[in-house]
Amino acid sequence: MELGLASCVDCACLPLKAYVGHVQFLVQQGLSLLFVPQVVSLFPKEWTCSVLLGLPDLVKQYVPPSVRLLTPVLDARRGIHQLTLQYLHFGLQWARPSPVLRAWRKAVRAQRTWERAYQAVSSPGRFRLLLLGPRYLTDDPYLNGNLREKLRDLGAEVLCPADFSDATTAAACSLLRKRPYWTCTRRSLGALAHAVPQLDGVVTISPFGCGAEAMQGVLITSLTGTRIPHLELHVDEHTSPVGLFTRLEAFCDLLERKRSG
Amino acid sequence: MKITFPHMGNVYIAVEAFLRGLGHEPVTPPPSSRRTLELGSFHSPAEVCLPFKIALGNMLEGMAQGAEAVLMIGGWGPCRLGYYAEIQRLLLQALGREVEFITLEVPRRPYAPYAANLRKLIAPTRFSSLARGAGLSWAKLKAVEELEGLALKVRPREMRPGAATEYLQEQLERLRAAETAAEVEELRQAARRDLPQLAGRERNQPLRLGIVGEIYTVVEPFANLRLEERLGYLGVEVVRTISLVEWVTNHIFKKAAGLSSLAPLRRLAAGYLRGFIGGHGLESIARSVALARQNLDGIIHILPLSCMPEIVARGILPGLSREQGIPVLSLVVDEHTAEAGFQTRLEAFVDLVGRRVGSLGHRQSSVSRS
Numbered sequence: 001m002e003l004g005l006a007s008c009v010d011c012a013c014l015p016l017k018a019y020v021g022h023v024q025f026l027v028q029q030g031l032s033l034l035f036v037p038q039v040v041s042l043f044p045k046e047w048t049c050s051v052l053l054g055l056p057d058l059v060k061q062y063v064p065p066s067v068r069l070l071t072p073v074l075d076a077r078r079g080i081h082q083l084t085l086q087y088l089h090f091g092l093q094w095a096r097p098s099p100v101l102r103a104w105r106k107a108v109r110a111q112r113t114w115e116r117a118y119q120a121v122s123s124p125g126r127f128r129l130l131l132l133g134p135r136y137l138t139d140d141p142y143l144n145g146n147l148r149e150k151l152r153d154l155g156a157e158v159l160c161p162a163d164f165s166d167a168t169t170a171a172a173c174s175l176l177r178k179r180p181y182w183t184c185t186r187r188s189l190g191a192l193a194h195a196v197p198q199l200d201g202v203v204t205i206s207p208f209g210c211g212a213e214a215m216q217g218v219l220i221t222s223l224t225g226t227r228i229p230h231l232e233l234h235v236d237e238h239t240s241p242v243g244l245f246t247r248l249e250a251f252c253d254l255l256e257r258k259r260s261g
Numbered sequence: 262m263k264i265t266f267p268h269m270g271n272v273y274i275a276v277e278a279f280l281r282g283l284g285h286e287p288v289t290p291p292p293s294s295r296r297t298l299e300l301g302s303f304h305s306p307a308e309v310c311l312p313f314k315i316a317l318g319n320m321l322e323g324m325a326q327g328a329e330a331v332l333m334i335g336g337w338g339p340c341r342l343g344y345y346a347e348i349q350r351l352l353l354q355a356l357g358r359e360v361e362f363i364t365l366e367v368p369r370r371p372y373a374p375y376a377a378n379l380r381k382l383i384a385p386t387r388f389s390s391l392a393r394g395a396g397l398s399w400a401k402l403k404a405v406e407e408l409e410g411l412a413l414k415v416r417p418r419e420m421r422p423g424a425a426t427e428y429l430q431e432q433l434e435r436l437r438a439a440e441t442a443a444e445v446e447e448l449r450q451a452a453r454r455d456l457p458q459l460a461g462r463e464r465n466q467p468l469r470l471g472i473v474g475e476i477y478t479v480v481e482p483f484a485n486l487r488l489e490e491r492l493g494y495l496g497v498e499v500v501r502t503i504s505l506v507e508w509v510t511n512h513i514f515k516k517a518a519g520l521s522s523l524a525p526l527r528r529l530a531a532g533y534l535r536g537f538i539g540g541h542g543l544e545s546i547a548r549s550v551a552l553a554r555q556n557l558d559g560i561i562h563i564l565p566l567s568c569m570p571e572i573v574a575r576g577i578l579p580g581l582s583r584e585q586g587i588p589v590l591s592l593v594v595d596e597h598t599a600e601a602g603f604q605t606r607l608e609a610f611v612d613l614v615g616r617r618v619g620s621l622g623h624r625q626s627s628v629s630r631s
Contacts (some may be wrong), residue, residue: 009576009592011566015355038535047339050539052575059533071535130444178347182336182387209567211341214308222351234308234561 013207040075125157127200145241265323267316270480282394284385286584293483335366340540416493471552474563502548509547542570566595
């Protein structure tokens with residue numbers, strides 16, 4: 001984090017600073033080849049975000065010229081299968097087709113195993129919360145101050161947008177007049193729209209200064225009205241885990257009280 | 262129908278003509294002010310960017326003047342602008358304001374709301390009057406831009422500080438009232454004749470600074486604290502890189518015809534940014550390279566706080582500045598930007614650039630203080 005803060009452009013969001021920090025660390029280890037994909041889109045007709053679009057070019061500013069960047073373009077705007085093709089195409093620069101295909105299959109399997117193991121962790125609790133936010137925040141215990149663990153300790157069952165399929169969230173988004181064009185926001189809101197009946201509360205976590213997340217609160221209110229309590233957390237490098245924990249405790253107390261009438 | 266719309270520089274002159282051509286009554290909100298911003302910020306999510314807040318304030322002020330509908334542009338990302346209209350609609354709805362939203366964007370499924378919108382917009386019109394309105398509006402937009410451009414050249418050279426701005430305001434009022442394309446043309450001719458006469462005899466070539474950045478903050482004087490005027494009074498000739506005429510041509514006409522191409526911008530930005538990142542990020546980088554090649558003395562980059570594409574541009578600009586040998590100042594604006602601090606930074610930058618030009622011996626610097 002310190003490394004990232006020292007070099008990254010100010011105004012940047014927390015995940016970007018952390019990313020640049022990782023890059024700096026790796027460069028200090030003497031790496032000469034760095035994998036920084038340009039993730040344009042992960043779903044048809046949607047975008048990731050402007051920062052990810054400019055990521056390779058931004059990272060280039062922070063590494064010495066001796067480090068070569070590998071920057072394949074991942075763009076699913078014209079169909080999800082494009083992603084696979086782009087990966088394979090990237091792989092073909094290094095090896096012949098058969099090992100590339102094998103590596104791809106292996107990678108897909110490994111990712112699937114990990115996802116399944118990750119989702120299996122959620123255990124029933126006294127109330128059910130939906131945790132919304134970009135995955136690099138919700139799934140990174142350092143950046144989110146170990147949020148999920150703490151919520152679980154407070155007796156909450158934590159659901160995430162990743163627990164719902166893309167098809168589900170995309171369909172559920174039809175409740176909105178205009179479908180969000182950022183994949184992360186669409187997933188979050190779709191998951192919310194889908195899960196509203198079984199929820200006791202919503203917690204959103206977003207990096208300070210994130211453009212896509214800034215407007216999400218309005219959409220959440222439009223979906224749930226005032227029926228469901230909503231805790232909005234913004235994190236940056238100054239966020240203290242203690243303050244975060246206090247807010248979580250207070251929120252969970254309120255939920256408990258609401259439930260007991 | 263009485264229709265209001267958010268401000269963006271002097272675009273209101275063209276929009277008014279367009280709406281009249283359609284047979285509607287335009288309700289132009291009062292010029293953006295502190296009050297507009299406070300009104301907008303009060304009802305906006307905290308982290309949303311400055312243009313959103315000002316636009317929402319404009320809408321509220323327009324509605325207070327009796328507007329029944331709001332005209333706004335939309336889009337499909339990745340910049341937030343595309344989603345503005347929808348959020349603003351929801352916010353106004355939550356406030357209990359009954360207002361129709363007419364969002365102009367490339368339609369996507371389901372098409373029915375777009376068709377309904379379009380019907381509402383063109384309902385009271387005949388084709389001939391629509392065409393006349395569109396023609397007049399286009400002529401006015403071009404005239405506004407030409408006049409503003411002339412003023413940029415004259416301001417650093419004017420004999421009496423403020424004369425060019427006064428003349429510009431006067432002519433813009435006339436332009437606003439003009440009813441035929443011929444009148445507009447006449448005003449243009451008059452400005453071409455009169456404005457240069459306000460300039461004094463030229464002693465030194467003034468410093469030339471280019472402005473790049475997010476389009477709204479570049480074009481809207483309230484958002485950029487009258488940046489162009491301020492620089493003019495510091496004796497700087499401002500070179501605009503963002504043209505609304507060009508923006509409309511590229512984003513509306515060419516895109517509709519499928520002719521829009523980023524290739525020229527990409528070529529310019531090569532080595533710095535590989536392509537489109539939303540908003541004006543690519544433009545900012547590409548135009549900066551172009552300005553450096555035109556041997557300008559410096560670049561001012563302006564962006565609203567938390568503007569994602571421009572943050573990327575901001576990260577790349579220092580490297581660009583080093584390699585192309587051109588000073589760059591990035592200015593971030595939001596509702597807390599204070600005038601004095603802003604002015605100080607501009608003066609310091611102009612001083613530095615002036616000294617640099619002097620020491621490079623290209624030519625004598627002429628930074629005069631007002």
